[in-house]
Amino acid sequence: xxxxxxxxxxxxxxxxxxxxxxxxxxxxxxxxxxxxxxxxxxxxxxxxxxxxxxxxxxxxxxxxxxxxxxxxxxxxxxxxxxxxxxxxxxxxxxxxxxxxxxxxxxxxxxxxxxxxxxxxxxxxxxxxxxxxxxxxxxxxxxxxxxxxxxxxxxxxxxxxxxxxxxxxxxxxxxxxxxxxxxxxxxxxxxxxxxxxxxxxxxxxxxxxxxxxxxxxxxxxxxx
Numbered sequence: 001x002x003x004x005x006x007x008x009x010x011x012x013x014x015x016x017x018x019x020x021x022x023x024x025x026x027x028x029x030x031x032x033x034x035x036x037x038x039x040x041x042x043x044x045x046x047x048x049x050x051x052x053x054x055x056x057x058x059x060x061x062x063x064x065x066x067x068x069x070x071x072x073x074x075x076x077x078x079x080x081x082x083x084x085x086x087x088x089x090x091x092x093x094x095x096x097x098x099x100x101x102x103x104x105x106x107x108x109x110x111x112x113x114x115x116x117x118x119x120x121x122x123x124x125x126x127x128x129x130x131x132x133x134x135x136x137x138x139x140x141x142x143x144x145x146x147x148x149x150x151x152x153x154x155x156x157x158x159x160x161x162x163x164x165x166x167x168x169x170x171x172x173x174x175x176x177x178x179x180x181x182x183x184x185x186x187x188x189x190x191x192x193x194x195x196x197x198x199x200x201x202x203x204x205x206x207x208x209x210x211x212x213x214x215x216x217x218x219x220x221x222x223x
Contacts, residue, residue, distance in 0.1 A: 015109055018201060019059050019074050022111070025203045030210050032061040032072065043075070046194055047125055048187050052077045058109070063213060069116035069192075070213045074201060076108050112196040113209040115216050117223055119169040119191065122162040126178060126186040129157040146170075152179045174223050177215050181208060 023032060049055050056076040063070035133143070144158040144167065152175055160166035178184055178195075187194045195212060197205050216223055 015058055015074075015076070018109060022201060022203050022206045023059075023061065026206050026210055030063070030214070032063060032210075035060050035062045035071075046187050046189070048127075048185055048194065048196065049077070063210075063217070069114075070217055071114040072206070072210060072213065073112055073114070075110050075112060077110055109201040110196060110198065111201045111206050111209055112194060113213045114192060114194050115213050117188070117191045117193055117216070118220055119223065120165075121169055121188045121193075122160055122165045122190065124158070124160045124166055124186075124188040126156050126158050126184070126188075128155065128183050128185075133157040146175060148172075149175055149179070155179065156184075171223055173219050174216070177212060177219075177223075180215075181212050184212075 026032070043049055043055060043057065054077070058074040058076060060071055060073035063072070142159050142163075144160060144163055145153050156178070178186055181195070181197075183197055183199070185196045185198055193216070195209060197208065199205050
């Protein structure tokens, strides 16, 4: 258990190594360039991150060619940072007050993608449907269903702030692309789409997201 807890809030050497390995692997087929200046605070406005007590941007990369706004970025997410204090052999910031001794596991490192869309979809949330969603739907009746896409309907729970607006612009291409990603968590703010898998950061998950971003970019004239 303790092998996973090898770096603190101020020691990103293990994270750096992991991100470099992932980027090196996917750069064989995808052109990415590291970028500076991405405003991490803007991510806190996304519903997908509301359950986390701490979200830190580690690195961000921009796709070269295709869509000029196609990003892949690495985040540290933590629901209850204080729970790591009780693991032995964990690394902490020396001399810091107990409430600031926030530790991270490699399991807290995740990958997300973001891309600019052609159309304005309003505010939309798409995620794997849970039992709680099904029970909630019996009361609220807010879920959006697509009659021609039963597989997508059975897989994902979709809600939008402006249902009419969203349904008027959503295309078959975007539905199929999201449906092709296993366990995707998608949030759209107007013309910016955020996608993540809520899984550990690894090469396979990174490739899934990069392939999705490339596929959306290839259809940027209609999506």
